[in-house]
Amino acid sequence: MKKYIIQSLRLTLVLIVLLCIIYPISIAIAGKLAAGNGGGEKIVKNGKTIGYELLGQSFTKPEYFWGRPSAVNYNAAGSAGSNKGPSNPDYLKEVQSRIDTLLKYNPGLQKSNIPADMVTASGSGLDPNISEQGAEIQIARVAKARNISQQKVKELVAMNTLKPLFGLFGPSSVNVLKLNLALDNL
Amino acid sequence: MNTELIGIIATFLLTLIIAFPLGKYLAKVFAGEKVWTDFLKPLENGIYKLSGINIKEQMNWKQQLKALLTINILWLIYGFFMLIFQNKLPLNPDGNPGMTPDLAFNTIISFVANCNLQHYSDESGVSYLTQQFVLMFLQFVSAATGIAAAVVLFKAFRDKTTTLLGNFWEFFVKAITRLLLPLSIVIALILTFNGTPASYDAKDQFLSVQGDTVNVSRGPAAQMIAIKHLGTNGGGYFGANSAHPFENPSYLTNMVEMIAQVIIPIAMVIAFGYFIRRRKLGWTIFGVMTIGLFMLMIPTLSSELSGNPALTKMGIAQTTGAMEGKEVRFGPAATAYWSTLTTVISTGSVNGMHDSTMPLTGLWQLLAMMINGLYGGCGVGLLNYFIYLIIAVFISGLMVGRTPEFLGHKVEAREIKIAAIITLLSPFLILAGTAISSYLFTNYADAGWATQPKNWLNNPGFHGFSEMLYEVTSANANNGSGFEGLGDNNVFWNLLTGVIIFLGRFLPIIGPVAIAGLLGAKKFIPESAGTLKTDTKTFALMTFAVILVLNALSYFPALALGPLAEYFSMLK
Numbered sequence: 001m002k003k004y005i006i007q008s009l010r011l012t013l014v015l016i017v018l019l020c021i022i023y024p025i026s027i028a029i030a031g032k033l034a035a036g037n038g039g040g041e042k043i044v045k046n047g048k049t050i051g052y053e054l055l056g057q058s059f060t061k062p063e064y065f066w067g068r069p070s071a072v073n074y075n076a077a078g079s080a081g082s083n084k085g086p087s088n089p090d091y092l093k094e095v096q097s098r099i100d101t102l103l104k105y106n107p108g109l110q111k112s113n114i115p116a117d118m119v120t121a122s123g124s125g126l127d128p129n130i131s132e133q134g135a136e137i138q139i140a141r142v143a144k145a146r147n148i149s150q151q152k153v154k155e156l157v158a159m160n161t162l163k164p165l166f167g168l169f170g171p172s173s174v175n176v177l178k179l180n181l182a183l184d185n186l
Numbered sequence: 187m188n189t190e191l192i193g194i195i196a197t198f199l200l201t202l203i204i205a206f207p208l209g210k211y212l213a214k215v216f217a218g219e220k221v222w223t224d225f226l227k228p229l230e231n232g233i234y235k236l237s238g239i240n241i242k243e244q245m246n247w248k249q250q251l252k253a254l255l256t257i258n259i260l261w262l263i264y265g266f267f268m269l270i271f272q273n274k275l276p277l278n279p280d281g282n283p284g285m286t287p288d289l290a291f292n293t294i295i296s297f298v299a300n301c302n303l304q305h306y307s308d309e310s311g312v313s314y315l316t317q318q319f320v321l322m323f324l325q326f327v328s329a330a331t332g333i334a335a336a337v338v339l340f341k342a343f344r345d346k347t348t349t350l351l352g353n354f355w356e357f358f359v360k361a362i363t364r365l366l367l368p369l370s371i372v373i374a375l376i377l378t379f380n381g382t383p384a385s386y387d388a389k390d391q392f393l394s395v396q397g398d399t400v401n402v403s404r405g406p407a408a409q410m411i412a413i414k415h416l417g418t419n420g421g422g423y424f425g426a427n428s429a430h431p432f433e434n435p436s437y438l439t440n441m442v443e444m445i446a447q448v449i450i451p452i453a454m455v456i457a458f459g460y461f462i463r464r465r466k467l468g469w470t471i472f473g474v475m476t477i478g479l480f481m482l483m484i485p486t487l488s489s490e491l492s493g494n495p496a497l498t499k500m501g502i503a504q505t506t507g508a509m510e511g512k513e514v515r516f517g518p519a520a521t522a523y524w525s526t527l528t529t530v531i532s533t534g535s536v537n538g539m540h541d542s543t544m545p546l547t548g549l550w551q552l553l554a555m556m557i558n559g560l561y562g563g564c565g566v567g568l569l570n571y572f573i574y575l576i577i578a579v580f581i582s583g584l585m586v587g588r589t590p591e592f593l594g595h596k597v598e599a600r601e602i603k604i605a606a607i608i609t610l611l612s613p614f615l616i617l618a619g620t621a622i623s624s625y626l627f628t629n630y631a632d633a634g635w636a637t638q639p640k641n642w643l644n645n646p647g648f649h650g651f652s653e654m655l656y657e658v659t660s661a662n663a664n665n666g667s668g669f670e671g672l673g674d675n676n677v678f679w680n681l682l683t684g685v686i687i688f689l690g691r692f693l694p695i696i697g698p699v700a701i702a703g704l705l706g707a708k709k710f711i712p713e714s715a716g717t718l719k720t721d722t723k724t725f726a727l728m729t730f731a732v733i734l735v736l737n738a739l740s741y742f743p744a745l746a747l748g749p750l751a752e753y754f755s756m757l758k
Contacts, residue, residue, distance in 0.1 A: 001252065007355065008257035011237035012264070012327075015362070018233075019326050020319045023367065024409040027374045031384035031408065038378055038385040040404055040432060042392075049392040052402060054381050054431040057394040064396070068514070077309050077389065077401040079426035081511040081539035083671030085649035086494045087756050091510075096500060114502040116493065120510040123429030123521075123538045129514035133505070162515075169193035170437035171506060171517035180395060 043177065051177050052076070056128040059180060062105060063145035065130070065138050067176040068117055069098055072125035082121040095119050106141045113137055129173035132161055146183065156182050190506065190519035197441050197523070205449040209456025209468075215364045216337045216357060217344075217461060226363050233359055244350035247703025250338045251696055253354040254331060258298055258692075261327065265294040265320045269312070278313035279388040280403075285311070292680035292687075297321055299691035300328035300563055302414070302421030302534055302666035303657075303683060305675040309403040309425055314386065321421060322410045326370075329417030329450075330361035332565030335695050336454055337361075339572060340461040342706030343593050349707045365450070366416055373412035373446050381435035384408040407432060415446040418563040420534030420666045428524075428537040429513055440516050440537060444524055447533045451561035454568050462593070467721040471571065474726050478560040478733070482550045483526040489546040490522040495756055511539030522547065529554035532563030534666030541644070541653065541669040545756065548652055548669075549749035555663035556616065556741050557733060563664060566691075569698040575720065576605040576701060577736070578729040582718055591718060595705040608697035612662055613740035615686045619658035620744060623682065624651065637676035644671025648755065652748035657683060662690035 031038025041053045051057055056067045058074045067074075071082035084091035098119040103109055115133040135157045143150040160179040164170045214221045234241055245253065268275070269290040273283050285293065289306055296303045297320070306312060312321065334357035341351040378384040383404045390402040407423035411433050414421055424430040434440055455475065459468015493504030507518030516524075521538035528535055529551045540551055554560065559570035576592065580602050583590030590597040623642075626633070631640035643650035653669040660667055661683040668674070674683070711717075719725060 001256070004253050004256040005260070007237055007239055007253075008260045011233070011239065011355065011359075012257065012260060014233050014236045015327065016319060016323060019362070019367070020323050023370070024318055024322070024406050027371070027378060027409045028385050028406055030375060031378040034379045034384070035381070036383075038383060038408075039387040040383045040390075040402070041381055049390070050395055051392065051400075054435050055400075055402065056431070057396070057400060058398060059396060061396060074398075074400070077403045078307070079309070079403075079424050079430050081426065081429065081542060081670070083539055083541040083644050083669070084510065085541060085645035085652075085671070085752070086508070086510070086544055087496060087647070087649060087752055088645045091645075092496055092500075095497060099500060099502060111501040112503055116497060116502060116504040116506075116509040117514050119497075119502060120508075120512075123511045123513050123536070124424075124426035124431060126426070126431055127513050127515075128431055131506070131514055133503070134514075164189040165193070165437045165441075167189075169189060169196055169441070170520060171190055171514065173514045177395070184395070 043181065045181070053177070054128055056126050057177060059176065062141055064180045064183070065135060065142060065176050068127045068130060069119065069121045070125040070127075071121040074126060076126060079124045079126050081123045081125060102137070106137060108140065109137055128175055128177060130176055132172055132174060135174045135179070142183070148186065152186070153183070190517045193437065193441070194519055194523040197444050200441070201445045201448055201452070204445060205452035206456055208449055209453035210460055212365065212453055212457040213460035215360055216340065216457070223364050223368070230359055230363050233363070234355070237355070239355045241353045241356040243353055245352065245354055246349045247338065247342070247351055247699055250351055250354045251699055254335060254695070255692070258331065261298050261324060262294055265297065265324065266290050268316055268320045269293055272313045272316045275313070275315050277315035280310070280313070282310055282313050288677045288680040289675060292684040294320075295684045295688050296666065297324040297421065298328055299664050299687045300332060300417065300419055300532065300566070301661065301664040301687045301691065302419045303661055303668065303687065304421055304666070305680055307425050308423060314405055317410065317423065318406065322413060325410065325413045325417050325419040325421065326362055326366055329366055329413070329419065329564040330358050332563055332695070333361040333365070333450070333454065334358040334565070335699055336565035336568050338699050339569065339702040340458055342702035343462045346594065346710035347707065349703075351703065351706070366413065369416050369446070370409070370412040373416065373442060374408045376442055377408040377411055377439055380439050382408040382411060382432055382439070404432070411443070412446070414535060415443050415533065416450060418447060418451060418531050418533045420528065420532075422535060428535050429539065434537055437515055437520070440520055443535075443537075444520070444527060447535065448527055448531055448561060450564050451531045451567045454565060455561070458568060464593070464721060470721045470726050474730050475560045475571070477730070478557070479526065479530055482530060482554050482560075483523065486526050486547050486550045487519060487522045489544045490518045494544065508544055511542030513538065525551055526554060528667060529665060531561045531567060532558065532663055532665045534660065536667050539670060540656070540667055541671045545649075545749045545753035548656070549745055549753070552656060552659055552745060552749065553737065553741070555659045555665050556612065556737050558612070558663040559733070566664070566695060570694055572698045572702070573605050573608050573694070574729055574733050576601060577609060578725070578732040579718065579720065580605070581732060582725065582728050586718070588716065588718065591711060592705060592720060594710045594713065595708045596711065597705065601701045601704055604697050604701050608694055609736060611689065611693055615662045615690055616659050616741070617744060619661070619682055619686055620655045623654045623658070626678070627654070635676065635678070637673055642673045644673070648748055648752035652752065655744055655748050658686060661686040664691050
């Protein structure tokens, strides 16, 4: 028994060196070669960080495309979903009020055209994307608020749409932050 | 066919393409045959030497278990104190506090047991030191413990009659050096070069486009996410786990993580067949497990892809499926696929929130964890399945009126008793745990605790009951996912699930290893016409029926009160 205790102690120490020091530090060093130096890829404008490419942020003004509802208001230091069950009455009321808000700010929008992702909270609360349809229903509003042609906005949406992986796997999506920055750069 | 479905089919095929050769490789590694990774031998010899281990020393099953339990208890003590005192230790740039004793108790058991139920919140609950030196460390060694225990079982059936089952330390170290560490390096690099942070940079702050101040948690995440999947651990670096865009930046990384979490459990089954020189048995077990997987996955896909009926009634479009708690870049199909995988094996990582999935999806998730042996966790999945096999052998033996045998060894009263105890343990822990918590919730809602029972649940009605049932089931299965709406960081839940995880981990390791050790030591009976063959379709069907009947009988009432009741209430 005593032998096992001593062997366990020594083995644990050796493995800590291998697994908690050598392994993670090697990966961190290799990561310096990755975009963003392994610290997350930043988007910089006029020398200042204004966001991370992968992290969604809150957009509420009419001249910007809106992202998905977030249970944590896009807090990148406390990610979480709503954890609301599908039959929860309070949750269903919340969804209804999101539908009403969309209808109010997007005159002419048909309820049956609202995609689920625009009225449901994401899993992380930081979803950087919306669906193509989620962008499409906002084009008229954004064009009007910016006083530019709908055609122009449509082109930008198309340019910022990520197609399925290799054109084969998974859904297509629109990166809201990049799209809004492209609008600001017009 | 749409791209979301093609995506998951491709993922499954890629998984098999990797897992089959990996299984063959593992059989050779643990049998000590020549493999291309033998260049790592000097590293292993160095580890043995520094630890004072002589791998030529053969152990019987009792010594194997002694070694296993000794080192696991040591990790429990080490981790408990590290977590409590993390605020006084270095590498805590964000100044996070030490854990309370009950939370540390729960967390350390949870990570030693390969469960990774997380009652703390990642971004503010642990420091860089404890993330790496406790949690990530345990993700490696707990997976290696499971694999080593399974290899002990392999050993018992390789030779005709044997009491010497190899050296535990050798299996354990090889599981790390030949499998977990090399694969982790590959996966961590893929993640890092696709956007997951890997550096030790502290929290960042920026002003968003609309002028909000945003704090960003970062840190060495890629390293941990790699092993959290390979080792079927599931404990994430960030609170939202693999739904977080840093943990899982794209559809590509999502495919990689879905493949990573299941290759070792599948490979272990194939390895078992090769190792004991009965390949057909390995393939038969794989077949039963895969049919079970599909029977859980197909209805899950159907229930998620048709969307939330309550939202359909509101008149919006759910073209791709239910989206609450899901991420656009994965879509409902890949999230449903993941939810089945992560509950079938014991990973418990999520790329979408299970609490917000449809009632029937919740049902399949729960059932997958209750069965807990379709592929199952690293190594332990096969141990759980072994118990089902023994029960199936016993029942078939009774049906044809013969002494039951397994691989040439008589299965007698002692082995059956152990198998029966292990089989009964799961329903006992799950149902008693749910009953106690439901009782407290209904009768002591206003108890003067820091978190009153009435404030536990995030959802009313049947779904609230499912939240408690899920928590306890996940603890017993060492799964670690949750219906995260449950307010679980308080003394009651920390202690209850801590105890359940501990029993649900170690007894189902001790039981099968003991049975294997006892059987292996018995006289070998050569196969004759009267032998019950365990690698036939008939016996596969028998095992399947045993799994189905045992679990249906044990859990149907509880499932009816939770997810089924919610489902029917939504049909109105």
